[in-house]
Amino acid sequence: MDILQDVIAKNPGEVEFHQAAAEVLDSVKVVLDKNAEYRKLKLMERMLEPERVIMFRVNWVDDKGEVQVNRGYRIQMNSAIGPYKGGLRFHPSVNLSILKFLAFEQTFKNSLTGIAMGGGKGGSDFNPKGKSEAEVMRFCQAFATELSRHIGHRLDVPAGDIGVGGREIGYMYGTYRKIKNEFTGVFTGKGIEWGGSLIRPEATGYGLIYFAQNMLHEAGDSLKGKTCLVSGSGNVAQYCVEKINHFGGKVVTLSDSSGYIYDEEGIDAAKLAFVMELKNVRRGRIEEYVAKYPKAVYTAVKEGAASNPIWNHKADCAFPCATQNEINEKDAQHLVNNGVKLVAEGANMPTTNEAIEVLHANGVKYAPGKASNAGGVGTSGIEMMQNYMGMSWTAEEVDAKLQGIMKNIHQKCLHAAEQYGLKGNYMAGANIAGFVKVADAMKAQGIV
Ligand SMILES: NC(=O)C1=CN([C@@H]2O[C@H](COP(=O)(O)OP(=O)(O)OC[C@H]3O[C@@H](n4cnc5c(N)ncnc54)[C@H](OP(=O)(O)O)[C@@H]3O)[C@@H](O)[C@H]2O)C=CC1
Numbered sequence: 258m259d260i261l262q263d264v265i266a267k268n269p270g271e272v273e274f275h276q277a278a279a280e281v282l283d284s285v286k287v288v289l290d291k292n293a294e295y296r297k298l299k300l301m302e303r304m305l306e307p308e309r310v311i312m313f314r315v316n317w318v319d320d321k322g323e324v325q326v327n328r329g330y331r332i333q334m335n336s337a338i339g340p341y342k343g344g345l346r347f348h349p350s351v352n353l354s355i356l357k358f359l360a361f362e363q364t365f366k367n368s369l370t371g372i373a374m375g376g377g378k379g380g381s382d383f384n385p386k387g388k389s390e391a392e393v394m395r396f397c398q399a400f401a402t403e404l405s406r407h408i409g410h411r412l413d414v415p416a417g418d419i420g421v422g423g424r425e426i427g428y429m430y431g432t433y434r435k436i437k438n439e440f441t442g443v444f445t446g447k448g449i450e451w452g453g454s455l456i457r458p459e460a461t462g463y464g465l466i467y468f469a470q471n472m473l474h475e476a477g478d479s480l481k482g483k484t485c486l487v488s489g490s491g492n493v494a495q496y497c498v499e500k501i502n503h504f505g506g507k508v509v510t511l512s513d514s515s516g517y518i519y520d521e522e523g524i525d526a527a528k529l530a531f532v533m534e535l536k537n538v539r540r541g542r543i544e545e546y547v548a549k550y551p552k553a554v555y556t557a558v559k560e561g562a563a564s565n566p567i568w569n570h571k572a573d574c575a576f577p578c579a580t581q582n583e584i585n586e587k588d589a590q591h592l593v594n595n596g597v598k599l600v601a602e603g604a605n606m607p608t609t610n611e612a613i614e615v616l617h618a619n620g621v622k623y624a625p626g627k628a629s630n631a632g633g634v635g636t637s638g639i640e641m642m643q644n645y646m647g648m649s650w651t652a653e654e655v656d657a658k659l660q661g662i663m664k665n666i667h668q669k670c671l672h673a674a675e676q677y678g679l680k681g682n683y684m685a686g687a688n689i690a691g692f693v694k695v696a697d698a699m700k701a702q703g704i705v
């Protein structure tokens with residue numbers, strides 16, 4: 258049985274995990290074919306099996322006094338090169354398949370950063386939408402009470418992801434600190450006053466655009482004057498827009514799970530400040546943008562629609578920053594037809610494998626999230642270093658390190674792809690470079 262068939266048989270119904278595995282297996286086949294020992298030691302098979310899966314009950318009481326029961330998870334995927342590291346997602350769609358794909362991707366991403374971090378991911382099917390502040394706090398406390406048994410600053414260091422930002426990290430960190438009676442950097446994405454790093458909130462979006470600039474520079478081009486499609490309107494999307502504006506590009510779209518806005522004039526700094534207040538403070542819907550800026554157009558998008566109209570506008574670059582599988586084959590064809598020449602992923606696995614084929618077949622430069630969105634976890638690594646040393650770097654220092662990390666990842670992708678005869682294929686390069694480092698560490702450490 259080949260490796261993918263085995264993964265599918267062992268993990269029935271886990272379609273997102275199968276998809277992530279298929280993408281990586283396709284890329285690393287050339288490496289396995291050249292290195293018999295990697296096959297013999299079953300390094301890929303071992304990487305596809307989490308070291309540990311923790312699943313737990315989370316009980317909490319809502320504002321009406323009713324008991325609520327959610328499910329919590331932490332996937333400790335691979336610790337060969339460092340402590341488990343990766344975000345927590347709170348969203349009703351969360352299940353084992355989604356978290357295993359995220360933890361698997363995270364292992365390769367963290368390897369690419371060059372910082373000693375293994376891969377992990379976790380979360381809950383808790384839906385923060387429509388919950389009061391007090392309900393969110395009670396849920397986070399209940400979740401962190403159980404999670405506390407399984408994490409530690411040299412063992413497993415969670416952070417945010419969809420539905421988990423500074424507010425949730427604060428509540429979870431407070432619970433951890435109280436239970437353990439110690440002050441360590443066990444979560445990243447903490448507030449600046451209590452061990453957080455400057456630039457961590459901005460880092461995923463900024464890093465994405467630094468990566469895209471590196472791709473464009475490689476071809477003697479830049480973001481200046483480019484029209485860009487951005488999806489999502491959360492943490493990653495917001496700072497992606499800020500950095501595109503900084504480099505002289507124009508962003509014409511943003512979305513949430515209900516629909517998207519198209520603003521032909523561009524989302525400038527003032528409009529972005531409105532979106533940040535809308536999403537981070539009032540926790541409203543992106544539809545409200547058109548009431549404030551009537552020249553923009555809002556389109557509702559049905560979940561599960563055959564294609565997403567956000568990807569059907571004239572543009573030069575596209576930055577999916579919402580969630581997995583938001584660009585399918587049809588969407589990819591629309592991007593190509595509308596002149597898009599670069600797609601760089603802010604989200605994790607937003608492009609289906611069939612859509613990636615369409616982009617590659619049409620000469621679109623495509624950057625996989627495990628390379629282009631690694632600035633977030635890279636800066637989490639920088640936060641961990643500051644915590645270990647008990648000191649903090651300035652925003653300029655952290656930003657310079659972030660730029661260095663993204664430049665290095667860009668070079669690693671190009672180098673690994675070229676080494677295996679796949680010049681310019683960022684997906685193959687990221688998968689190969691990410692795999693080789695973890696595989697060599699596992700090989701050196703024996704069959705454990
Ligand atoms: N935060 C980080 O540092 C990193 C995040 N990522 C990835 O970036 C992506 C966005 O994360 P982040 O910005 O932190 O999360 P946020 O929760 O801040 O924002 C998520 C955004 O995506 C939208 N969204 C979420 N789920 C869906 C869905 N099923 N369909 C359509 N839209 C959806 C949300 O809309 P709505 O408000 O309606 O739910 C919201 O606009 C995720 O894929 C995450 O894994 C990757 C690396 C690091």
Ligand SMILES: O=C(O)CCC(=O)C(=O)O
Nearest residue numbers: 343344416418633634637
């Ligand atoms: O900062 C981190 O630890 C993790 C960020 C994350 O979840 C991701 O890279 O997908």
